[in-house]
Amino acid sequence: MSLDAPVPAPEPLVLSRREGRITRITLNRPRAINALNLEMFELLGAALESARRDGSSAILLDGAGERGFCGGGDIKQISGPDGRGILAVEYRVDHMVAASPIPVVGCMDGVTMGGGIGIAGHASHRVVTERSRLAMPEVRIGIAPDVGGHLLLAHAPGRLGELLAVTAGEMSAGDAIALGFADFFIPADRLRELRAALAAGEDPGSACARLAAPAPASPLLAARAWWDPIAEGALDGADAPTADDPVGAARRLVLALERSEAGPARAAAENLRRMCPTSVAVTLAQVDRTRRLGLGLAEVLRDDLRVLGRLAQRPDFAEGVRAQVIDKDRNPRWSPDRIEDLDAARLAAILAPELEADEPPLAL
Numbered sequence: 001m002s003l004d005a006p007v008p009a010p011e012p013l014v015l016s017r018r019e020g021r022i023t024r025i026t027l028n029r030p031r032a033i034n035a036l037n038l039e040m041f042e043l044l045g046a047a048l049e050s051a052r053r054d055g056s057s058a059i060l061l062d063g064a065g066e067r068g069f070c071g072g073g074d075i076k077q078i079s080g081p082d083g084r085g086i087l088a089v090e091y092r093v094d095h096m097v098a099a100s101p102i103p104v105v106g107c108m109d110g111v112t113m114g115g116g117i118g119i120a121g122h123a124s125h126r127v128v129t130e131r132s133r134l135a136m137p138e139v140r141i142g143i144a145p146d147v148g149g150h151l152l153l154a155h156a157p158g159r160l161g162e163l164l165a166v167t168a169g170e171m172s173a174g175d176a177i178a179l180g181f182a183d184f185f186i187p188a189d190r191l192r193e194l195r196a197a198l199a200a201g202e203d204p205g206s207a208c209a210r211l212a213a214p215a216p217a218s219p220l221l222a223a224r225a226w227w228d229p230i231a232e233g234a235l236d237g238a239d240a241p242t243a244d245d246p247v248g249a250a251r252r253l254v255l256a257l258e259r260s261e262a263g264p265a266r267a268a269a270e271n272l273r274r275m276c277p278t279s280v281a282v283t284l285a286q287v288d289r290t291r292r293l294g295l296g297l298a299e300v301l302r303d304d305l306r307v308l309g310r311l312a313q314r315p316d317f318a319e320g321v322r323a324q325v326i327d328k329d330r331n332p333r334w335s336p337d338r339i340e341d342l343d344a345a346r347l348a349a350i351l352a353p354e355l356e357a358d359e360p361p362l363a364l
Contacts, residue, residue, distance in 0.1 A: 013040045015064070016047035020199030022058045023051035030065025036115045037074040041089045048096045058103045058204050060195060062119055068111025068133070069120060075141060084309040087146070088362055090115060091301040094147050095364045098122035098297050103204040108176070109131050109188060118147025121181055123299060125204045128173040129188040132218070134181055137168035139279040141320030142334070143311045144286060146304040154291035155180050158224045159231035161291075166253075167271045167281045174216035183259050184208040185215040185236070226262040235284065242288035244350065246281040247342045253284070255338050276316050276332070277339045278347070282307060285351055298364050304361045310350045 008146040015026040023033035025047045026180055027034035051059050082179045097104050097119055106120025107127045113135045128134070136145040136153065145153060146167050153161030163169060166178075166293060176182040186194060197207040232250040235242050242249040256271035272280060286307065290300055311317060316334055323332035336342060355361060 001184030011144060011212060012041035012043060013147040014038070014047060016043070016050065017283055018054070018056070018348060019060075019195070021056065022060055022198045023054070023056040023200040024062070024195070025051075026062075027063040027070055028262045029184040030063070030067065031239075032074070033071030034063045034065065034073045035071050036090065036119075037077050038086045038089060041086070041093050041111070041207055041251075042272040043094060044093050045089070048100065049092070052101060055115050056102060057201055058105060058198055059100065059172070060086050060105045060198055061097075061123065062109065063116075063193075066110070068110045068131075070105075070113070070116025071111050071145075072114030072116055072137075075321050075325060076114070079312065079317055084305070084310045084359075087305055087308055087312075088360075090118065090147065091305055092364060094118040094309055095301055098252075100124070105198065105204050105208065107194075108134065109191065113137060113147075114149075115147055116168065117149055117152070117181065119158060119348065121152055122148055125184065125206060125208050126182040127184045127186050127191075127194070128182040129186060129191070130173060131188055132171075132176060132182075134171040134176045134320045135168060136165060136326050138167060138200065139171075139275040140168045141324050142279055142314065142318075142332070143274040143308055143320070144279050144283045146308045148297050148300050150286045150290040150304070151295070151297055152179075156289050158228040159223065159235070160224060160227065161287055162231055162235070162253075163223060163227050164220075165287060165294070166275065166280045167242055168275060169220070171220065172216065172218070175220040177215045178320065180220035184212040186211050187213055190228065218264055223264065226265055227268070230256045230260060230265060235288070241292060243285040243351070245344075246285035246332045246347050247339075247344045248286075249284050250277070250281040250339045250342065272337075276320060276334050276338055277342055278316055278334070278350070279311070280339065281342055281347055282311065282350055285347075294315065301364065302362045306355060306359060307350060308352075309359060 104123040105125040106123030136149045234256045235294045
């Protein structure tokens, strides 16, 4: 190649194009499993707005590459100095998907975690395949499930939302449908046909239902037999709601798991002990608040920005990013490092519903 030859421009991180009757929006950062950064949120917002205005009959959200739809938000960027501002842009995009006046089909093929669930998990038609792996693993990095995830977790059967949240648990396609994170199981080899049907103008609900196969069994549902009695006893049997006493709730839960004779319960306790203690307590409080008050998505996203903005400033988040993303030693040093050492006053400050002077509200 000549030294004077022009260098090809890189592809946009979000591809938006008209395909027949629909707008297809593709996350296009496959080497990072389409991890979402500020530029991508801005491009997504612009693409959603354009589709609303141009007469598209539906929007299809998918991801480039073979590994998955989206591995979550770019936590290196979110842990930077403008983390709260980036989260605000992300949450507005999540709300745009949910409030879209035209149907949105979210294709969660492959890995779909954190911020990926924020985008596709609130779509009007949510598709999983046999390759789907869904999770809200934020307690592993020193923050808490956000992007409206508390709404989905709070509405999961029994107390499975808490199990997923505090252990950073993973869902299969069958789990995702059983727990309310997805609507249709469509085998991966039918996705091309789905895109063609949508492009031809077929109603998204009809197209998804026509191409769907029976959902696989959900292994997580079986966990209710041992988990629900423990969680209900630890979280519902107290004098105060979990949201008002998150430290006590977290202590009771881990102790009950450790005292259980059920092998899966003790394994869950060991897993929970590896998560950030502050994140576990905050997460229990947020799921309880969302369920008990019957919050909607807009209210949950406003809660998320307030609480995540505070958690993102704590040393635990930087330590979680170091351990999981930078050094990858998987050995975070939390502060405090035990649930028994949590300080109730500090937790109350993180969860306080009043905005501080430097915390502007989320504009949706």
